[in-house]
Amino acid sequence: MAKGEEVSNKQVLLREHVHGALKETHMVYSTSTTHLEVPQGSKAILVKNIYLACDPYARSLMTYIQPGMAIPGYGVAKVLDSDYPDFKEGDFVWGVTTWEEYSLIKEPESMFKIHNTDVPLSYYTGILGMPGLTAYVGFFELCSPKKGDYVFVSSASGGVGQIVGQFAKLMGCYVVGSAGSDDKVELLKNKFGFDEAFNYKKEQDLDAALKRYFPNGIDIYFENVGGKMLDAVLLNMSLHGHIATCGMISQYNLEQPEGVHNLMNLITKRIRMEGFVVSDYYHLYPKFVDFTLQYIKEGKVVYVEDITEGIESGPSALIRLFAGHVVGKPVIRVSHE
Structure with missing residues (x-):
């Protein structure tokens, strides 16, 4: 042309x-x-x-x-x-x-x-664009992960969640993800290497589900959905836990967004919960690409x-x-x- x-x-x-x-x-x-x-x-x-x-x-x-x-x-x-x-x-x-x-x-x-x-x-x-940088910033910059941390990722098979879980495994963390179908649960465990995963649609009591997978509490929660899942997570966070909030997909189609309960846990458990917009961290993009490309080429991160x-x-x-x-x-x- x-x-x-x-x-x-x-x-x-x-x-x-x-x-x-x-x-x-x-x-x-x-x-x-x-x-x-x-x-x-x-x-x-x-x-x-x-x-x-x-x-x-x-x-x-x-x-x-x-x-x-x-x-x-x-x-x-x-x-x-x-x-x-x-x-x-x-x-x-x-x-x-x-x-x-x-x-x-x-x-x-x-x-x-x-x-x-x-x-x-x-x-x-x-993985090498906005979702990947979102995963990198939220997990590494906001959550200060360390080996052995217990990590929970909601909407874990999505564009951001699947990367967060794999970054957490590279750090030596124990990782659990939630997803909306049995096929996605199997993908999380068999493709992305999550330690455990569950279908949230089959859980009548999300609080009980999280206690089953995190009997000693959640150190890091990567928040993608909001709503009832966030309510349940707040009940199950560890002392001095970190929550990185990049999205709340359960709320986007609601004319009247749901309220958040159990916020007292932010105080009693000294939880740091921080929302972020990835464009504020574009200056980290070169560092992120170098980090992620290496693992893609080595086959240690898949997408x-x-x-x-x-x-x-x-x-x-x-x-x-x-x-x-x-x-x-x-x-x-x-x-x-």
Whole structure:
């Protein structure tokens, strides 16, 4: 394709603001046209999206963008044209883009150039992208892990949870994960090396379940879901335990979020519970990549993706994520490299 050429651009747009549960009808698949050229002096880049991530936080973004806009989200892309000095035509990048074939990135300083292409590019939507850095920051920076710690990870088979559990095993921790199906439980134990795992949907009493797996308490909890799981965890934390809070997926589709109970345990058990946004830690990305790539190449850390083909599959993939029907990190392949 020639620079300046007008091309068709497939998109997924927000049809209307979301209140309550997300539905496919809140999104619409559409086609527009775009010119393959960046305006001079704009400091922008034009990219062709290759992979788009299905992340739970996309639901919260739909509260802020205007109907008719392409849905934002993390992705991997190839630079087609650039007016930004750090990127040139042909570079592969990852960062926040939009759900469409071609995107004009007006703030490319938030994008990362991909230097290591000897691993699948899709990994930069997951283990080597935002979810991986989230796992790294939350576990190592916020939780101060040490060998022998007892670690619990909720939503453990998801894009972040599966990495946290493996990082914890590398540290010599005892690791238990929760997931929403028996297949995911087996994946946690047999693929990712968790010591134990359980299907939370089969547990009538989460407090009792956690006492079964952590009779002496939980030293580190990596929080992904909130709600009743958090309530139960607070009852089972150890003295001076750490909770890293990166998401609360159980609350995103509720019109009225649930309250949190058992907060007195934060005081009596001297628990440190800290929420974080991964973009505050982008300066750690080079250190994180060096650390994680080594273990990927040695086969000591593995990653499972659920890849669907075509941008038009984006809305259904996002709904499947919230319904718990996805195993691993959900990714949309928009185009081939």
